[in-house]
Amino acid sequence: MSGTAPTAAPVLPIRGRFRPLGLDEVRVTGGFWAERQKINGVATLEHIEHWLEREGWIRNFDLAAHGDLSRDRRGREFSDSEVYKFIEAMAWEIGGTGDAELESRFRAVVRRVAAAQEPDGYLNTKFGRPGQAPRWSDLEWGHELYCVGHLLQAAVARARTRPGADDGLLEVARRAADNVCETFGPDGIDGLCGHPEIESALVEFARTTGDDRYLAQAALFVDRRGHGRLSDVEFGREYFQDELPVRQATVLRGHAVRANYLAAGAVDVAVELKEASLLEAVRNQWKNAVARRTYITGGQGSRHQDEAFGGDWVLPPDRAYSETCAGIGSVMLAWRLLLADGDPQYADLIERTLFNVVSTSPSADGRSFFYTNTLHRRELGTLPDADQPSLRAAASLRAPWFEVSCCPTNVARTLASLTAYVATVDDEGLQLHQYLPCTVEHRLADGRDLCVTVATDYPRSGQIRVRIDSDDDHPWSLSLRVPDWAAQGATVTVAGDTRPVGPGVVTERRTWRRGEEIVLSLPMAPRFTYPDERIDAVRGCVAVEYGPLVLALESVDVPGIQTVDEVRVDTSQPPRLVDGRVTVRCRRVHPQNHEWPYRTDAAESAPVVGQGLDEVALVEYHAWANRGPSTMRVWLPTVPTSRNVPAN
């Protein structure tokens, strides 16, 4: 709450509709996310360190410092970035908890990284040494700039949570960033990285250091993309967004992580340089991607082949890729747009994605992860070897580690900095975007304090009670987001007055006194959700949602079936809450098997509808696959009734 210390948040735009709060200004006091943050800070960070050591990805830096790297280097070309994301995660965690033991582990890893830096600032264990490919010789796939980007993000996290710390990380990052600017500046290599990340990182590094040279370099990278400077590849240049300039694209496309990271960097550049048309282009891409290329979970990417967005409406649940990192990238992008524009729709998508993608990836113990997040598993998966990295990104169950292990470290840094997404301020007051039990304390520039306590067990229930903890003689505004799913029945109560509110933002401007309360009540009846009919892959199906949570039918909850594909939902009865679980009325179907599955007689193709399974309990999607191998569906075929057939 010092006026001079930097705000301890990952994104600090120079301007925009809202200003972020730091990790020290929002304190989580319990609930859904506190539990996940605790597991993340203890189990997941330890787990990651174990695997980074075991796989030799930290040791690569030691080898680089002592020679002989080219022979013994281990891991993929981007393994350095996992070490950096681990450092970033530790920085946020230390910033939030002050954990002294973690601080010493942090410093040890930073020392090993720093020792590998070349005299001119270049830092990458894969390129440039005798026996290795030359520096910058494979911009398409080499990930060198991508790795520098994650190094900068780690240094930014540290500089904002422990300003002035003597660990040397900021200097290492500065020398690496300078090397990038010298190498890729206006007079340098006219190139860019196959995997965006450096753009956003350079902007944030400029914000942290105050040196606009990094911002100019980020803008240059954004401008260079989209003109075919990268070689064509099997998936097309769309794969790395190099087929069309950012300013001209109308929808997110190609590799879904790359697409979101690039768009986030473009927003950063646009905000800093007041480039309204660039911001408008990304805003439009985001809108179209959300309207046509996003799963109900918030997941993005429907193509395994190139980990890419599919075309409009191509959203097969059984081949959903929905990479965890794409979900994280989507949160990064939406947060930047929310800060710039203030539109609650961005916070709606953040909420959906946090609950249904980011929190789905890690297992309950924080030691295994989904890389992809399918919406339909047809066959019982097999438990990945707990002692081996999974070869396949699309592991059927959560795996401890991957050969391409971007997701665990990305989850770790996101959960460690999660409170950054909860609240913001502007000149009028305080905005709450996400609901969890917490305290928020912010000192305005004029020295006034805005303090509130949020009490809720959301999303278990829909009541969010915000108590004012500061006195002020001046009026200020407290704004609460009413989620888009709360279309009917939400109310807000202030000073005994209750009134209905619709989706969007409800703002109360008053001269708030300590102890006063505002209560938002969201309608928590479970509900059926119907897909746009252009999504061919789920025609004739419904999903079930409860508040911000997407639910799923998991076979372990339905005794006596072979697979969830035997279950049909009767939508003539709405889903119900029974003993804390959402249930739907179901019937079991028995397929008719033919040697050829296409029939002239429609009746021969339809399954025989059997007697009811009656009420079947659904599982929260984020919690599925925690009870051993199972089959699972988010989109449930319906028993045809007059209610679910659109009128002719």
Added chain:
Amino acid sequence: MSGTAPTAAPVLPIRGRFRPLGLDEVRVTGGFWAERQKINGVATLEHIEHWLEREGWIRNFDLAAHGDLSRDRRGREFSDSEVYKFIEAMAWEIGGTGDAELESRFRAVVRRVAAAQEPDGYLNTKFGRPGQAPRWSDLEWGHELYCVGHLLQAAVARARTRPGADDGLLEVARRAADNVCETFGPDGIDGLCGHPEIESALVEFARTTGDDRYLAQAALFVDRRGHGRLSDVEFGREYFQDELPVRQATVLRGHAVRANYLAAGAVDVAVELKEASLLEAVRNQWKNAVARRTYITGGQGSRHQDEAFGGDWVLPPDRAYSETCAGIGSVMLAWRLLLADGDPQYADLIERTLFNVVSTSPSADGRSFFYTNTLHRRELGTLPDADQPSLRAAASLRAPWFEVSCCPTNVARTLASLTAYVATVDDEGLQLHQYLPCTVEHRLADGRDLCVTVATDYPRSGQIRVRIDSDDDHPWSLSLRVPDWAAQGATVTVAGDTRPVGPGVVTERRTWRRGEEIVLSLPMAPRFTYPDERIDAVRGCVAVEYGPLVLALESVDVPGIQTVDEVRVDTSQPPRLVDGRVTVRCRRVHPQNHEWPYRTDAAESAPVVGQGLDEVALVEYHAWANRGPSTMRVWLPTVPTSRNVPAN
């Protein structure tokens, strides 16, 4: 028709239900396939030779013969096989037409290939020379045995169409096969090829040469597979069928071309060695693959990532891979099973696949090709560069050549030998499996002749008129397949008597006299076809078929629409034949656009049904994309009516 010359057919099992006829015994006299064979024999073969020269894939053999290959070799690791498939296609074409100019081109290419063979028989331009990877050092991906397999197939084609020719091809193949047996025999490398092909080729080479050593080697390769001898890869060992022995697998799985080639080789081994249980295993795999993993076109493979079969019922039309070569592999497998078992279901699938996959790949001029055969194109494609090989297998329109160019040469050899699939004989008489205008002349071992002429314009109409052209004092059986799609209304007429027949085989056994006729009349009304309801991707849709032809809605046939996705079919009126084209009654729908495409109110998700487009003409699927960029659907969403909603 000589009793001593080999039968000029690609597959000559030692035993089985039916015996194949040679290219000289079945002469196509016109119609759908004659036209395609003519284009293939002239335009396609010339086109292939042009590209093989242009890309340097034949020149690789020259370089190998003269040194310096490692530096200048061009093409992928399997490019030799395209040269061999081209040689095979020429051999069949020369066998059918006797084209003298083609004969000299054939000999020229064979000479260049032969010059590259090593003294010990090894023949591959990618491995084993100074500067290249050692021989057999990459069995997973190197394709060395695969290439030898295609060399043997080419030699077999030549030996059966020009026995005793002095071109040297048979000797080249024999030395390569001997090298394989010496290298991979019981005391040699305990390995196998990542891409099956050598198995089937070795069996056929044994059949041609009479040397059972090749058969034993094929059996060894089949037995070795499925035990994890190949390294694990990202897609899993299922990709090359090395995760489970052939005898234990219950369905075709993994890479769809590999799966079909392996299964074909396993049938060959099983038939030769009387391994009933091996044959039964493949038969069962085929049945399950056809019942659950095959598109309505006969296409197989629903995964772009690994060109693989998807799981059961995972058959998305918009991401259909349905590789042309997988269709050809499916024809190869079904043909072997038909010869072994005699079951007409195999001929049904062959017909479906020939009309809807194999004939779909080449353009009308025979100079560009689909590599994959999607069942739904959502966006207008772009014409591939006519002067560049296409980087991407999934080119949106037919392309002249590919970096991986297996399909054009595979189509060429298949069309050149197509008449092999038309008819067979057994001790009882003659069987007609596919219908096209042709003459069939076969001399039995006892010197009697069986001669018929087939007159038909099938599949334009359903009348197939078979006239007997030989006199015989002994009775013999003439069998005609009644396709599975002809469920009702088929009749057969013999000597003025007409009787109804159902799907399967109708057999007339008589003492046939010259000039007598049997007429099969198939019901050619266009029909709606409904998918098994477990195929989630096409729930609520119908296809339209006409005889063996799958039809499609192509945007160029519907003026005024943006995309075929705006069209709904009214199934309350059956499809009709209007002026030679099949039409369906349609309505146009107007989507409701929302910022978030999942709605609590079902009515908000459904499109608004607009006024009718009335009758819309469909295109034969094999002929789509011949009129420029278009959108296209095989599976058409229906306007809900009481007729297409299964009874509750």
